[in-house]
Amino acid sequence: xxxxxxxxxxxxxxxxxxxxxxxxxxxxxxxxxxxxxxxxxxxxxxxxxxxxxxxxxxxxxxxxxxxxxxxxxxxxxxxxxxxxxxxxxxxxxxxxxxxxxxxxxxxxxxxx
Amino acid sequence: xxxxxxxxxxxxxxxxxxxxxxxxxxxxxxxxxxxxxxxxxxxxxxxxxxxxxxxxxxxxxxxxxxxxxxxxxxxxxxxxxxxxxxxxxxxxxxxxxxxxxxxxxxxxxxxxxxx
Numbered sequence: 001x002x003x004x005x006x007x008x009x010x011x012x013x014x015x016x017x018x019x020x021x022x023x024x025x026x027x028x029x030x031x032x033x034x035x036x037x038x039x040x041x042x043x044x045x046x047x048x049x050x051x052x053x054x055x056x057x058x059x060x061x062x063x064x065x066x067x068x069x070x071x072x073x074x075x076x077x078x079x080x081x082x083x084x085x086x087x088x089x090x091x092x093x094x095x096x097x098x099x100x101x102x103x104x105x106x107x108x109x110x111x112x
Numbered sequence: 113x114x115x116x117x118x119x120x121x122x123x124x125x126x127x128x129x130x131x132x133x134x135x136x137x138x139x140x141x142x143x144x145x146x147x148x149x150x151x152x153x154x155x156x157x158x159x160x161x162x163x164x165x166x167x168x169x170x171x172x173x174x175x176x177x178x179x180x181x182x183x184x185x186x187x188x189x190x191x192x193x194x195x196x197x198x199x200x201x202x203x204x205x206x207x208x209x210x211x212x213x214x215x216x217x218x219x220x221x222x223x224x225x226x227x
Contacts, residue, residue: 001172042221043219044156044218046215093214100158101158102155102157
């Protein structure tokens with residue numbers, strides 16, 4: 001099955017700085033890569049996603065890049081704010097079955 | 113996005129008893145529902161995939177006789193943890209798919225504590 005690795009496991013940045021979280025996946029058939037933000041005890045919330053036919057996608061302060069050849073994708077958050085503090089998960093999904101396989105998570109702390 | 117509910121939000125049960133968790137898609141027909149387990153400070157681990165009207169597909173290492181999944185309608189899937197033990201204590205989250213091909217909508221989760 002798919003194996004998704006995520007780094008770093010924890011990340012602290014000063015407010016206003018950028019944060020980058022990286023994920024790699026193992027199955028070249030994966031073609032959908034969502035990113036989720038999860039606050040303590042709450043459900044994961046989709047913040048951005050990218051499909052394999054696109055190399056980059058941006059939504060205001062959040063961007064995701066995908067390198068299919070290297071099988072890695074990254075989340076970029078610019079101008080970080082304290083409310084960005086949460087755990088972020090990447091995931092990969094194959095076309096068939098639609099199962100999501102999640103990375104191990106990154107706990108982001110934005111220091112005011 | 114679509115709305116998915118879970119019930120109960122929290123449950124405490126004694127070791128050896130069974131617990132049923134419901135997952136409902138409130139505003140769309142979910143042809144597929146997924147069940148995840150999340151231990152503290154860990155990732156979401158996919159347990160099983162259920163398709164309406166058919167048997168669930170379990171991930172490797174997940175005991176199908178212990179975690180019974182039923183997806184009898186397009187809006188309801190249930191997970192029953194049978195003969196629960198303290199090591200089954202976890203956060204169980206469902207998600208529903210079918211609105212679009214790729215997206216999944218997550219429920220709020222159920223915190224299970226087995227004493």
